[in-house]
Amino acid sequence: MEVFLMQLFVFLTAAIIAVPIxxxxxxxxxxxxxxxxxxxxxxxxxxxxxxxxxxTFTEFGIVMMLFLVGLELDPKLLWxxxxxxxxxxxxxVILSSAVIGTVSLIFFPWQEALSIGLILSLSxxxxxxxxLKEKGLMNTTSGRSIFSVLLFxxxxxxxxxALMPLLATMSVNDTSNAExxxxxxxxxxxxxHLIVALLAVIxxxxxxxxxxxxxxxxxxxxxxxxxxVAAAIALVIGASLLMDLVGxxxxxxxxxxxxxxxxxxxxxxxxxxxxxxxxxxxxIFFISIGASLNLTLIGDRILLIVGLTLGLIVLKGxxxxxxxxxxxxxxxxxxxxxxxxxxxxEFAFILFQFxxxxxxxxxxxxxxxxxxxxxxxxxxxxxxKAYEKINAxxxxxxxxxxxxxxxxxxxxxxxxxxxxxxxxxxxxxxxxSGIKPVIIDNDVANIEVLRKFGFxxxxxxxxxxxxxxxxxxxxxxxxIITMSDIDTTIKIVELAKKHYPHLKIVANAAxxxxxxxxxELGVSKIRRETFGxxxxxxxxxxxxxxxxxxxxxxxxxxxxxxxxxxxSELFERFKESEESYIYTYQQHMENLEEIIALEMKFDVEGIxxxxxxYNPDK
Amino acid sequence: MEGKILKLSFMESWGIRKMxxxxxxxxxxxxxxxxxxxxxxxxxVENLEGVTINDLYANYPDFLIDVKREQALCENNDxxxxxxxxxxxxxxxxxxxxxxxxxxxxxxxxxxxxxLKDKIFMQVITGGGDENTYQKDxxxxxxxGELTSPYQAVANLCxxxxxxxxxxLGIHRGLSDDKISYHKENYRRLIIALRDETLDIDxxxxxxxxxxxxxxxxxxx
Numbered sequence: 001m002e003v004f005l006m007q008l009f010v011f012l013t014a015a016i017i018a019v020p021i022x023x024x025x026x027x028x029x030x031x032x033x034x035x036x037x038x039x040x041x042x043x044x045x046x047x048x049x050x051x052x053x054x055x056t057f058t059e060f061g062i063v064m065m066l067f068l069v070g071l072e073l074d075p076k077l078l079w080x081x082x083x084x085x086x087x088x089x090x091x092x093v094i095l096s097s098a099v100i101g102t103v104s105l106i107f108f109p110w111q112e113a114l115s116i117g118l119i120l121s122l123s124x125x126x127x128x129x130x131x132l133k134e135k136g137l138m139n140t141t142s143g144r145s146i147f148s149v150l151l152f153x154x155x156x157x158x159x160x161x162a163l164m165p166l167l168a169t170m171s172v173n174d175t176s177n178a179e180x181x182x183x184x185x186x187x188x189x190x191x192x193h194l195i196v197a198l199l200a201v202i203x204x205x206x207x208x209x210x211x212x213x214x215x216x217x218x219x220x221x222x223x224x225x226x227x228x229v230a231a232a233i234a235l236v237i238g239a240s241l242l243m244d245l246v247g248x249x250x251x252x253x254x255x256x257x258x259x260x261x262x263x264x265x266x267x268x269x270x271x272x273x274x275x276x277x278x279x280x281x282x283x284i285f286f287i288s289i290g291a292s293l294n295l296t297l298i299g300d301r302i303l304l305i306v307g308l309t310l311g312l313i314v315l316k317g318x319x320x321x322x323x324x325x326x327x328x329x330x331x332x333x334x335x336x337x338x339x340x341x342x343x344x345x346e347f348a349f350i351l352f353q354f355x356x357x358x359x360x361x362x363x364x365x366x367x368x369x370x371x372x373x374x375x376x377x378x379x380x381x382x383x384x385k386a387y388e389k390i391n392a393x394x395x396x397x398x399x400x401x402x403x404x405x406x407x408x409x410x411x412x413x414x415x416x417x418x419x420x421x422x423x424x425x426x427x428x429x430x431x432x433s434g435i436k437p438v439i440i441d442n443d444v445a446n447i448e449v450l451r452k453f454g455f456x457x458x459x460x461x462x463x464x465x466x467x468x469x470x471x472x473x474x475x476x477x478x479x480i481i482t483m484s485d486i487d488t489t490i491k492i493v494e495l496a497k498k499h500y501p502h503l504k505i506v507a508n509a510a511x512x513x514x515x516x517x518x519x520e521l522g523v524s525k526i527r528r529e530t531f532g533x534x535x536x537x538x539x540x541x542x543x544x545x546x547x548x549x550x551x552x553x554x555x556x557x558x559x560x561x562x563x564x565x566x567x568s569e570l571f572e573r574f575k576e577s578e579e580s581y582i583y584t585y586q587q588h589m590e591n592l593e594e595i596i597a598l599e600m601k602f603d604v605e606g607i608x609x610x611x612x613x614y615n616p617d618k
Numbered sequence: 619m620e621g622k623i624l625k626l627s628f629m630e631s632w633g634i635r636k637m638x639x640x641x642x643x644x645x646x647x648x649x650x651x652x653x654x655x656x657x658x659x660x661x662x663v664e665n666l667e668g669v670t671i672n673d674l675y676a677n678y679p680d681f682l683i684d685v686k687r688e689q690a691l692c693e694n695n696d697x698x699x700x701x702x703x704x705x706x707x708x709x710x711x712x713x714x715x716x717x718x719x720x721x722x723x724x725x726x727x728x729x730x731x732x733x734l735k736d737k738i739f740m741q742v743i744t745g746g747g748d749e750n751t752y753q754k755d756x757x758x759x760x761x762x763g764e765l766t767s768p769y770q771a772v773a774n775l776c777x778x779x780x781x782x783x784x785x786x787l788g789i790h791r792g793l794s795d796d797k798i799s800y801h802k803e804n805y806r807r808l809i810i811a812l813r814d815e816t817l818d819i820d821x822x823x824x825x826x827x828x829x830x831x832x833x834x835x836x837x838x839x
Binding site (some may be wrong): 548549550551552553554 | 648649650651675676677679680
């Protein structure tokens with residue numbers, strides 16, 4: 001226990017020190033983690049042992065990341081992306097394997113060359129997605145292309161794992177890899193294997209579509225937050241365990257589970273609950289990569305490894321340029337696409353390990369290649385940095401257009417907090433004006449009803465910063481608060497003012513005192529909940545008494561205007577003392593009648609005189 | 619085509635003879651309660667068969683004019699009349715808004731815009747100043763004919779048959795009840811004549827005001 005805590009402490013402290021420094025230097029957090037890894041690793045201060053174990057455990061961060069990526073892509077969008085995924089992704093993987101394989105053919109027999117080609121064609125999903133998100137490039141056209149390729153690569157790992165044992169040339173020395181818990185999928189004949197895998201995927205879909213939502217609903221009703229977090233983690237672990245069991249990629253399983261739940265009202269809640277775990281696991285994963293770097297080996301065979309690294313980056317880069325060219329990318333898009341994917345990935349570590357145990361590649365070949373992959377992952381953040389530097393100079397030239405059609409979350413510029421009686425009509429107005437707000441409500445029963453009517457309402461407690469964040473507060477332009485309870489409103493306003501000062505706020509207050517509280521907080525757009533209805537009903541009443549519609553309408557408008565103007569003065573008195581407030585309030589009520597009568601009289605006389613230029617008053 | 623079918627069925631359902639023309643009076647006064655003359659004129663024609671009153675301020679107090687409804691009304695009528703006080707040598711504000719939003723390209727004008735073609739257009743104006751103030755040497759510098767020329771141009775652009783305005787002037791000096799009854803009766807006669815096609819359009823167009831010479835211009839049937 002103490003050892004575990006000590007290790008954890010070292011990892012976390014290293015991250016706490018290295019990441020802010022790397023960020024300050026503009027290198028991005030990934031490089032910070034990697035460097036922290038070297039520092040605490042066996043070739044640095046030697047503060048940690050069992051790096052491999054840590055790496056295996058924290059690999060789960062990748063699984064979580066893919067679940068979260070899946071959450072943001074509903075099946076419709078995924079279907080829209082089928083061409084980039086299969087086309088761009090397929091071209092990249094096949095060409096890279098072919099080119100790298102051909103070069104390897106100079107030194108090795110074809111089986112080994114092909115394995116090396118396949119393994120090195122993969123890029124680092126963890127590093128690239130993390131960096132793209134950090135730089136806000138995820139929803140640009142190039143971001144989408146890059147993601148498509150990474151997704152294809154993740155899927156391609158599955159057939160690779162199935163195919164590579166056929167390439168084995170050496171005898172397998174240990175047979176202990178069949179350590180699956182319940183049953184060994186490999187014991188089944190091929191067609192059954194396929195059926196079981198298919199069933200597992202169907203099970204994930206079925207669970208996501210029909211079981212998760214009711215379960216989450218019950219959990220949300222309990223209002224015990226950690227149970228929801230537990231359910232979210234259990235879901236991801238369950239999906240990846242199931243995939244693992246049937247011999248499919250864990251990351252793919254989590255991704256599928258995410259896609260199935262992208263439509264669910266609990267999406268933002270899941271996102272905000274898992275985000276910190278994912279971030280922490282990935283961070284430690286990057287650190288463990290840094291720590292596993294065999295510096296002695298690199299030192300001994302520096303020329304070979306530098307050559308391998310450069311060769312890897314250059315060959316992959318060339319293939320990427322070609323691929324991008326075929327799919328009509330140009331300028332900035334093409335350059336980002338190229339530099340983003342020209343490195344080896346974490347799957348290479350897994351696959352090299354796999355090829356070692358299956359007798360495909362020997363240790364002598366694997367060791368330098370693993371180092372080259374790791375170094376290329378060090379270089380990738382630097383390439384991103386260089387790309388940014390170069391493009392900072394010619395930024396105006398071509399701006400990367402964020403895509404707003406498919407992914408709703410990033411297309412939304414408005415967060416609508418609360419979708420009760422007040423929020424519903426605001427939402428309807430916005431939606432019919434072509435604005436799709438992210439709607440958050442915390443009433444499970446209400447959400448259920450509204451979802452039946454086709455409103456995309458998400459469950460969540462908007463008074464929590466992380467939920468506000470996952471609802472898109474960073475990019476949002478406007479926050480609409482429609483809570484019936486003023487204390488909740490105040491809490492949200494304070495949160496928004498503190499963390500998202502750029503957010504414009506439109507809020508309601510039940511009564512005038514609530515309005516004063518919000519004025520005090522600096523909210524400029526405040527509406528008293530029932531004021532609009534009162535005005536309209538007053539107008540109806542005036543008309544029912546025979547006052548012309550236009551006159552009634554003007555009286556309404558004038559009354560509302562004067563009332564609006566009164567508020568700021570009343571607020572000042574309100575702060576002073578109760579007596580002066582009440583006095584001023586009464587004064588205003590008395591004046592109001594007079595003012596409106598005057599306004600109306602002036603109005604009519606003014607109009608009448610306007611056209612009597614030459615016969616005034618007879 | 620569609621408009622025609624609608625018109626027939628509408629007329630038949632009300633039992634109106636097919637010979638009758640239909641008259642749309644577009645009325646605008648922001649404070650009707652204060653308007654003696656306009657109310658009196660309106661009352662004189664309000665209940666006539668084949669006449670529709672469209673009170674803009676009452677229908678659109680917030681100025682949000684229903685373009686589809688207004689265009690359908692125009693399509694279903696043969697005579698379009700603007701009845702209004704002569705504010706600042708022009709119409710009250712909502713009537714200008716009406717022109718701006720209802721008379722759209724491709725509907726009212728333009729190569730395909732012929733919805734108003736051959737319909738009759740006329741203004742009914744109540745003015746505070748006397749006849750003699752609307753002269754070159756009068757206080758208002760221009761004649762009513764000159765001041766209403768923009769509406770003549772509107773009618774022209776929409777291929778409508780323009781008639782000179784029906785005018786009731788000098789109302790700020792106060793009009794005697796006799797005078798008011800006289801104008802009411804004239805207004806009623808004119809609207810009936812337009813409806814029943816007993817007005818000699820060509821000679822009416824030559825008049826200074828449409829109500830200058832009604833006895834001559836209306837054919838006796």
